[in-house]
Amino acid sequence: MSRSRSHVLLAAIAAAGTVAAVALAPTANATSAASSSSGVVVEEVYGGGGNSGATLKNDFIELHNAGSAPVDLSSWSVQYISAAPGATTTWQVTPLTGSIAPGGSYLVQEAAGTGGTADLPTPDATGAVNMSGTAGTVALVTSQTALTCKTSADCAADSSIGDLVGYGTAVVHEGSADAPATSNTTSDSRDANGTDTDQNGADFTAGAPTPANSSSAPTSPTPTPSGSDSASASPTPTSTATPGPLRIHDIQGTSWVSPHNGDTVSNVPGIVTALRTSGASKGFWMQDPNPDANPATSEGIFVYTSSAPAVAVGDSVLVSAKVSDYYQLSSGDTLASTSNLSVTELATPTVTVLSSGNPLPAAIVLSAANVPSTYAPNLGGANIESTPITPTRSVLDFYESIEGMRVEVDNARVVGPSDAYGEQYVTVKPSEAATYRGGSELLGENATPSGRLEVVADNGSNPQVSVGDTFTGATIGTIDYSQYGGYVLAASSLGTVQAGNLAPVVAKGTTNKNQISVATYNVENLAPGDSATKYQKLAAGIVTNLAKPDIIAVEEVQDNSGATDDGTVAANVTLDKLTAAIVAAGGPQYSYREIDPVNDQDGGQPGGNIRSVLLFNAARISFVDKGSATVNRSTTGTQVVSDGGSPDLTLSPGRIDPTNPVWNSSRKPLVAEFSFGGKPVFVIANHFDAKLGDQSQDGRFQFPAQSSALQRSGQAQVEHDFIQNILNAKKKADVVVLGDLNDYQFSPALASLRTGTADGTGPSILTDLISTLPVNQQYTYDYQGVSEVLDHILVTPGISAPVYQVVHINSEYANQTSDHDPQVVQFKP
Known part of the structure; x- marks a missing residue:
């Protein structure tokens, strides 16, 4: 072609x-972290003040205003954290006052040592932080509230950080490397222009300390020869x-x-x-x-x-x-x-x-006629960059062959909603793998829909579109490559948005009092500090869209201090807020059972201690509590025992083999026994290992390595064997397995869970209900414009005629309460 x-x-x-x-x-190549929008940057850091061999008595932090206007610093601060922060390490805050002139300096004096012979110039602000003389992290913050981030990624996501410098061997830094290590006689400083490329290793050099305060003469950018x-x-x-x-x-x-x-x-x-x-x-x-x-x-x-x-x-x-x-x-x-x-x-x-005023080269119109049908070639995991560009081979090749060129997409349907950064996805092939609600569906491993393309307005605007909306007319721009979503149309003009008015799904509630309903809902890092609006919308989704299930497996519930890594593991405050919001929305008063994890051992957002929780309506169903209250259920697994020909659990709620290495840095399944009309029902709530660390579907290595898949397969195997023990005690036991399994219905992990073998050749003990839906309805999540399955409900053969629904209320919409869609099953035990 x-x-x-x-x-x-x-x-x-x-x-x-x-x-x-x-x-x-110019400056160094752009990075994902934004430079200080105010123009104020950390110009120099020095932590050797008063140490042996030092001339200056105090540590200091110097700021520089590279902008053209004064900046009010009266609500700002500089903050410091050690090079390798631990669980109890906190940021130390020095409040700022006054303002900084354009081209001006601002000197923050910190703690004094016992040595040194010279005072700093008169400081503009004074703190008492004892900075390391060799390695640490300094942040310029637009508030005076102590930061909580302790990784580079988390700090990059904190919008209150105006600038950040990690030096020496600091864990937290900007870019790919720290600024150089300092000493008692050297500081790290930028050039006279305050050049900030968000690469600490490139922006700073070590040299003799040169503290300057607001009385120092302002500087202006110094011209240098072109090139x-x-x-x-x-x-x-x-x-x-x-x-x-x-x-x-x-x-x-x-x-x-x-x-x-x-x-x-x-x-x-x-x-x-x-x-x-x-x-x-x-x-x-x-x-x-x-x-x-x-x-x-x-x-x-x-x-x-x-x-x-x-x-x-x-x-x-x-x-x-x-x-x-x-x-x-x-x-x-x-x-x-x-x-x-x-x-x-x-x-x-x-x-x-x-x-000036020259006509532009004609845009290449993208469609099924010229965009290849294969998204990426199978190179056995090899680097595509070691092969020649072959435009007809794959979508990746094709877009590389027109990188930077003008393109056009006409009447483009949205298949991935706008995010907070104004990124959304369209399809250039409207009939390809279309879902029943307008998305583009993943139908097999490494089968990314070839028509999917990211669109971002190059002026930074956000059109706030949802799946099923259309950019009518021509969307025109250039082909670029995005950090998060592969090739992207950087649009200089967007088509007119025509709303698809995609209606949220409302589940059909059970009308048979002899049936129970069981749901799963990933509530995306729910913490006490989340807005009342989030709690209200989650509650409305449970009451209205899920139709008040009898049991709900809730994933990603954070502890009482949220993402603050302070040793807190209890989550009763979070759960009490959620259950109260459900009552306020017209729902029942749910009770709950959960097991607090060992601090920082279950993965997820650092400090959050996310876990799975079982909510249940005690007016409709009874929880069967088993086991001593003194047992440490975080590390002691529940066992299946036979009680008169019926399965029983030694601990309910309990965890499945929690010390098994397959659960390292990952959530452990929460298993419990319920009783409905005197009949036992076993429920296992899950949140398997995430896909973090896997290579990109849009990247150099094709097909991409999925390093996380092995752990999920191991988790699935352990859980399969546990369920088999229940069925060995009673062949037709009612077991519901549900939650965020972080993998597809056709994956080896789901095959292991169903059959005990990664290739799915063993006898099946579970039915994955997503696979019983029409193909164009088999999705629960929209990841970068691809509708796919991450959340599942599986049932054992003893559960007959289940009524199953995926309730699409989040993932397809620009305004999301969670990034996952819940689902629910109804059956008669």
Whole structure:
């Protein structure tokens, strides 16, 4: 299949009229963490004050305002945490006062040592933090409330952090490496411009301490020669205005990594097609209006400027820059730890504008006619970047071959809702794997729907669309690569949103008093500090949409202090708030049973101690409590015993083999016995190991390795054997197995759970009810535009004629209460 390459052919670029050369201030490649929007950064950190050999008596933190306006710091603080924080380690807070002038400095004096001979300049704020002389983390915070994050990822997600510096061997830092270790005679500091690329290892250098306070003379950016690591942001003359020897297709090449990666190139011609003026990765795209004949070489490229680009769409430009194949990295990642593909960029640019108002190259219209049917090739886990770009081979190849080029999607249906960052997914193949509600469904392992494509407005706007909505007309932009969702259409214009008005599902409640209903609902890190609105919406979903189930397995219930890692494990406050909200919504007064985990041993958000909980309506069903109250049920597993030909549990509620290594850093199943009309019903609530650490479906390695799958298969096998013991005691025992199993209905883990064998060849002791639905209804979750199954309800053969429903109220909507959809089954014991 050959791809469309219709371009508008323009006259050869010539230096006509006035020629303007604009050197755009660059920095290192963009990172996932945003730079300080205020312009205020941590300029220098020093923790050796008063130590042996030190001249200065005090530790200090110096701030710098790289912006053009004063910034009020009166509600801000600087905070410090040790290099390797433990469970009880807390951030130390120094409140700030006053303001910082544009280009100005602000000095925060911290604790004094017993040595040193010189005082600091008069400080602008004073604290008593005893900073390490070699390694630690300093944060500039826009509030005076102590931070709670203790990992780079959690701190990157905290919007109150304006800037952060980890030095030495600090666990918490920005970018892929810490700033250099300091000493009693050295500090870490930025350059005079306060350059901040969110890469501590690149932004800071160690040297003699140079504390400066607000009385010091303000600084302004220092111009440096073009092509250096920090080029001037002001117009500079150019000695030439003719195209250089290379074109964009030469730089992109037929390989995934540019054949000129790391080279400095001169006067590359192109037409500016779009600007990115928001976020951390500011710059512009340009495209050559004179393409070559090779479908594997892209004619477009992104020019990374770090600040708002001083060009306009339609400008004909020449760009001199350094070629860089940039890999999007999450905080703390390295290239070795990510499976992301690279984006070929031009960095540290000098831009010459030749003319303006030029027509843009025609957009490639994406559809089933030119987008391949295979999403990614099966390379046995090998790196696709070691193979040549073959546009007809796969979607990944195709989008790489047009990386940076203008594309268009017409009347695009939304298959993944907008998130908080304005990211959403559409399909360019409306009939492919369509769900009954408008999504695109995962129908097999490594079978990502080939029509799925992320869309993000390049101006940072958020259209707030849900599954089934449509961008009518043309959505036009450039092909880029996203940190979280593979290739993305960076849209300079979005189609008009036509609402699909997708109605939430309402379950049919049981009308037979002899039937019970059992549901599962992942409530996404529910904590006491969550808003009243979240509790109210969860309650409404349980009362109205789930129709007041008799039993609810609830996953991701956090402890009473939420994500604060303070040793708290009890969750009664969280559960009392939830059950009270259900009553207020018109539901029954649910009772509950759960087992507090050992602190920080069950995975999930650090400090949250998430666990599965069983809510039950005691007016309809009885909980059968078993076992001594003095037994440590967190670490002592329940056993199946035979009682007169019927199964019985030694502990109810209990855990299944909780010390087995398959449950390391993961939730343990909660098993309990209920009685309904004198008949026993066994319920096992689950939250299997998450897919964290698996390689990306959109990444370099195909097919991607799923490192987490082995642990889930082991968990499934242990649980299968436990259920088999129940059935050995009574062949037709009623057992309901449910929860967030974090895997697909066709996965080895679900095969092991059902049959005891990863290939599913053993005799089945469970029916996975999701598989009994029509194919276009088999999903409970929407992950990056793919409707898939993570949550399950399985039942033993003794449960006949179950009525099963997936209740879609969350995952398809921009306004979500949880990222999972609940489900419910009704049956007669």
